[in-house]
Amino acid sequence: MDDNAIIELYFARDQQAIQATAQAYGAYCASIAQRILDDQGAAEECVNDTWLKCWQSIPPQRPNSLKSFAGRIARNLALSALRAGTAQKRGGGQVQLALDELSEVVSGGETPEGALDRAAFRAALDGFLAGLPEGHRNLFLRRYWYLDSVETLAKRCSMSRTQVTTTLHRLRQKLRVHLEQEGFDL
Amino acid sequence: MNNHELLNMIGEVNEDYVLAAGGDVVRPRFRWRTIAACAACAVLALGVYPAYQAVHPHLHDYVVMEGGGILDTQEEEKVPQGAAIDVPGQGGEKGGEDIDGTHLGEGDIPVDAEAAGQYDRLLRGMGIHAEGTDAYPDWFAGAWIDHGGAPGAPAWLTVAIVEGFRTSELETEILGWTQNSVVFRDAKYSKNFLDGLMDSVVAGIDGTGLSCGIGVDVVENCVGVDLYSNGAVIPDSVLAELARLDPDGDAIRVRLFTGKLDTLTDELQKGPEPVEPEARSAPAVTGDDEPTATPVDGSGPVYHGEDVPADVVPGGACADDLPQSKEEDRLARYDLLPLDE
Numbered sequence: 001m002d003d004n005a006i007i008e009l010y011f012a013r014d015q016q017a018i019q020a021t022a023q024a025y026g027a028y029c030a031s032i033a034q035r036i037l038d039d040q041g042a043a044e045e046c047v048n049d050t051w052l053k054c055w056q057s058i059p060p061q062r063p064n065s066l067k068s069f070a071g072r073i074a075r076n077l078a079l080s081a082l083r084a085g086t087a088q089k090r091g092g093g094q095v096q097l098a099l100d101e102l103s104e105v106v107s108g109g110e111t112p113e114g115a116l117d118r119a120a121f122r123a124a125l126d127g128f129l130a131g132l133p134e135g136h137r138n139l140f141l142r143r144y145w146y147l148d149s150v151e152t153l154a155k156r157c158s159m160s161r162t163q164v165t166t167t168l169h170r171l172r173q174k175l176r177v178h179l180e181q182e183g184f185d186l
Numbered sequence: 187m188n189n190h191e192l193l194n195m196i197g198e199v200n201e202d203y204v205l206a207a208g209g210d211v212v213r214p215r216f217r218w219r220t221i222a223a224c225a226a227c228a229v230l231a232l233g234v235y236p237a238y239q240a241v242h243p244h245l246h247d248y249v250v251m252e253g254g255g256i257l258d259t260q261e262e263e264k265v266p267q268g269a270a271i272d273v274p275g276q277g278g279e280k281g282g283e284d285i286d287g288t289h290l291g292e293g294d295i296p297v298d299a300e301a302a303g304q305y306d307r308l309l310r311g312m313g314i315h316a317e318g319t320d321a322y323p324d325w326f327a328g329a330w331i332d333h334g335g336a337p338g339a340p341a342w343l344t345v346a347i348v349e350g351f352r353t354s355e356l357e358t359e360i361l362g363w364t365q366n367s368v369v370f371r372d373a374k375y376s377k378n379f380l381d382g383l384m385d386s387v388v389a390g391i392d393g394t395g396l397s398c399g400i401g402v403d404v405v406e407n408c409v410g411v412d413l414y415s416n417g418a419v420i421p422d423s424v425l426a427e428l429a430r431l432d433p434d435g436d437a438i439r440v441r442l443f444t445g446k447l448d449t450l451t452d453e454l455q456k457g458p459e460p461v462e463p464e465a466r467s468a469p470a471v472t473g474d475d476e477p478t479a480t481p482v483d484g485s486g487p488v489y490h491g492e493d494v495p496a497d498v499v500p501g502g503a504c505a506d507d508l509p510q511s512k513e514e515d516r517l518a519r520y521d522l523l524p525l526d527e
Contacts, residue, residue: 028208068201071208075197083190095193102189109188116187118195126200134206141207144196186187 003066010058017058018051025067029074035147036078036095046081050074075145094147101168102144105176106186116184124182128175139164140171246428248413248420248440298341301331304364305343311363325351327373328380328404346373346404373407375437383437384409390427396420406439414443 001020009017029050033043053073063069082095129137139157142148150168154161179186312323327346333339345360349372357370375383380402387400387409397414411428413420420442432438 065201065205068205071204072197072201076194079193079197099189099193102192106187106189106192116191118198121195122198125195125198126203129199129203137203138207141196141199141203144193145199145204146208184187 003063006066007058007062010055011062018055021054021066021070022047022051025070028067029070032071032074032146033078036075036082038093042081043078046078047074049077053077094149097149098144098147101172104169104172105179120182121179121184124179124184127182128178131178132171132174136167136171139167143168243422243426244429245422245425246432246438246440247435248425248442251441251443298331298333300366301341301343304366304368305329305331307363307365308343308345308360308368311360322377324348324376324378325356326377327375327407328377328402330404332369342367342369344369344371346371346407348373348376373404375407377402377404380404380407380409380437383431386431387411387428387438390431391424394421394424396424403439408437408439411438411440412443413440 001024006017006020006024009020026047029047030043033046033050034040037043037046050070050073054070057069057073061069079095129140132140135157139153142153142156143150148156150161150164153159153164157164159167176186308329312326314321325348327348329343329345331341332344333341343364343366345364345368347356347370352370352372360368360370384400384402391398391400391411397416399410399412399414401410402408403410413424425440428438428440429435
């Protein structure tokens with residue numbers, strides 16, 4: 001069943017939509033949650049919450065890609081679960097490492113509510129990614145979107161661990177410069 | 187902004203990028219340039235040396251016997267000096283008669299009858315009844331009767347066995363054949379191999395016009411090649427061919443006898459070859475006594491042997507113009523043995 005058919009089921013409020021989504025993208029979402037939470041039980045719980053969130057969001061939303069939509073929800077829920085402490089002491093090592101690395105880009109101060117134009121910031125991030133070679137863009141997203149480990153990236157991209165680390169460091173420096181040029185007070 | 191907010195915002199980037207990054211594992215790029223560079227290096231490594239070898243072939247080492255030696259022109263084949271005669275009965279004796287009744291000349295050593303009998307029984311034991319057969323066993327590297335260098339001294343049979351074949355069982359078998367004690371010696375090359383190599387050497391030198399003596403030296407376990415330069419330079423092609431036949435450099439022993447061969451007296455003479463007016467140009471002496479090459483017509487001075495001026499050589503060239511001879515080039519590399527060795 002393709003994305004459009006599944007989305008139509010959502011709009012028809014047919015509960016088979018959830019089964020179809022789980023069948024199509026269950027493994028994808030589970031892998032994202034598992035990488036973030038590093039706990040199978042918590043990841044399954046997170047994936048189930050993802051289907052519920054999809055049920056609540058569609059409609060009114062009509063995603064272009066149901067895979068991306070579900071994956072994003074699974075990622076956000078897994079990160080929220082991690083922050084909420086439900087998965088404390090149960091992994092999440094890659095998230096913490098990714099956060100440490102991203103600390104190089106931002107100052108670390110709290111942003112006042114409403115002070116950040118999220119749409120503009122998202123556009124700036126898209127602009128940054130659009131300016132990268134495909135390989136570097138994929139590397140950046142595998143690390144900070146999918147939260148892959150450096151070792152996994154090295155194998156995946158046929159690079160050495162040092163090459164991955166060095167490339168990511170340079171990409172973070174580029175991101176910081178790009179965001180500052182876009183006028184964001186980091 | 188803190189890192190948590192940035193991580194969240196990264197989660198909202200263009201989904202196309204996210205989906206693209208979530209695709210299949212990135213395959214390593216095929217590094218054409220690396221492969222091409224390696225291939226080029228391999229071609230260079232594999233091709234340059236053979237090309238160099240083709241231009242500068244490896245030449246077989248040789249020993250210069252300064253002043254020459256004796257070439258017996260009465261025989262078709264000259265046994266190299268120092269080589270043992272591996273067939274009993276062919277050696278002569280000093281005075282008197284050999285065991286086969288032939289008269290022995292001065293300097294000949296009589297063959298010990300017992301040792302000769304041992305040799306004969308050895309051949310029979312190996313299944314060889316006629317001289318010249320090439321059906322020697324693979325372990326057989328030759329056999330000879332050793333007199334110890336003293337005429338009249340007891341002689342004994344020495345049997346050379348190819349390395350790797352020598353076992354106590356084989357020695358016992360040989361002793362059974364010879365019915366007496368023999369001396370065993372290890373050797374690298376079999377008699378069959380040396381005989382085949384000798385044929386190849388003969389074929390390689392054939393047609394070069396060189397005077398030479400070729401034979402199997404079983405004592406030294408090699409093919410002995412004596413080249414008589416006869417006043418000329420041994421062509422590199424001959425030495426290259428010998429090097430090709432003997433890549434290890436120990437299966438062929440090359441000795442170069444310098445000087446001119448006098449076929450009338452079978453002796454080699456030192457010094458330059460006399461100039462024959464009919465055969466070559468001779469230097470003509472001008473008013474300034476400067477030699478120039480002119481055709482010989484009987485009107486110009488002709489030099490013979492020691493009469494030629496020191497700075498004039500046959501052919502009309504000045505000594506100063508002579509290129510460095512090959513022999514001189516190699517003096518540092520080869521042993522110089524005395525004439526009367």
